[in-house]
Amino acid sequence: MRAKDLLGRGGEMLAADVLEDRGIRVIDRNWRCPRGEIDLVAIDSETLVIAEVKTRRSLRFGHPFEAITPAKLTRLRTLGVLWSRDHCIFPAALRIDAIAVLGCGDGEPVLEYLKGVG
Known part of the structure; x- marks a missing residue:
């Protein structure tokens, strides 16, 4: 796995912890589907949350x-609608959240969470 992919996976793991x-x-x-990930x-x-995680080593x-x-x-x-149809889960609402992970890999990362960005 490429270093960039490893960085992203690490950020996603931290982001999942933030949500939990x-x-x-x-x-x-x-x-994944043909339209994206x-x-x-x-x-x-009762809300389906689609969380976009962006991880960077620095600014x-x-x-x-x-x-x-x-x-x-x-x-x-x-993609959230497609996921919902694919999994036969039809929530009352759909929300897009964003999680930024900064500095992952170089000491303690800084995480920022924004609820309902789109």
């Missing part, structure tokens, strides 16, 4: 949240 610590149950990871799928009460290329564009949010919403 908030009582949000992670039910799927790295779901969802990092984490979770359930928060050299900008804050991780800067990579979550309006087009990315639209794609994530579509």
Whole structure:
């Protein structure tokens, strides 16, 4: 596995812990279909949560949240509907959350969590 992929997987593991610590149950990871990939799928009460995780070693290329564009949010919403249909789970609501992991691998990482970004 490439170093970039390892970094991303490590960030996703930390992000899953952030969700679980908030009582949000992670039910799927790295779901893929021809239209794209969802990092984490979770359930928060009756809401399906699609969590986008962005991991960076530093701010050299900008804050991780800067990579979550309006087009990315639209794609994530579509992917959430596709995931729901594929798994025959039809929640009351769908929410997109974002988790930034900064500095993963070089000491204690800093995590930021934004609920309902799109």
